[in-house]
Amino acid sequence: MKLVVAIIKPFKLDDVREAMAAIGISGMTITEVGGFGRQKGQTEIYRGAEYRSTILPKLKVELLCSDSAVERVVEAVQQAAHTGTIGDGKIFVLEIGELVRIRTGEMNEAAL
Numbered sequence: 001m002k003l004v005v006a007i008i009k010p011f012k013l014d015d016v017r018e019a020m021a022a023i024g025i026s027g028m029t030i031t032e033v034g035g036f037g038r039q040k041g042q043t044e045i046y047r048g049a050e051y052r053s054t055i056l057p058k059l060k061v062e063l064l065c066s067d068s069a070v071e072r073v074v075e076a077v078q079q080a081a082h083t084g085t086i087g088d089g090k091i092f093v094l095e096i097g098e099l100v101r102i103r104t105g106e107m108n109e110a111a112l
Contacts, residue, residue, distance in 0.1 A: 001096040001108065002070045006061045007033065007089040008081040013059055019080035020063065023072050031060040038086055058089065064096065064112055 008016060013030065020028060034055040065073050074091055081089060101111035 001099060001112070002065055002067060002073075003094040003096050004063045004065060004070065004073050004077065005092040005094065006063075006077045006081060007035070007058050007091075008061060008077075009083065009087065009089065010057055010059050012081045012083070013061070015080040016061060016077055019076040020073070023069070023076050025063055025065060025069070025073060027064070029062040031062075033058050033060045056087065064099065066109060066112065 006016070010032075017028070020026075034057055036054055036056055061077070063073060063077075070093060074093065077091055099108050099111045100106070104111075
């Protein structure tokens, strides 16, 4: 099993969700996060004063999938979240050692 973690721009969430539904991934966890990388923040003007925001809003999307589905998941997230501009985000793939569904006690692949 794999945990796919994607840091994406907030307005791309619906595109990512639709892409996951299209390949049969039914669940994901979304967390509002902030950060910066090469994008280095942005400058805004509020009431005539210039403000520099170095921490930009992002979304962290976490998806569990089987080893056989991980390539499709990564490709679908990459295509759905892509804008071609700096700050599109990153995708991390992590190995999951054990998974337990709390409600039923199902383990590993059965708990997906």
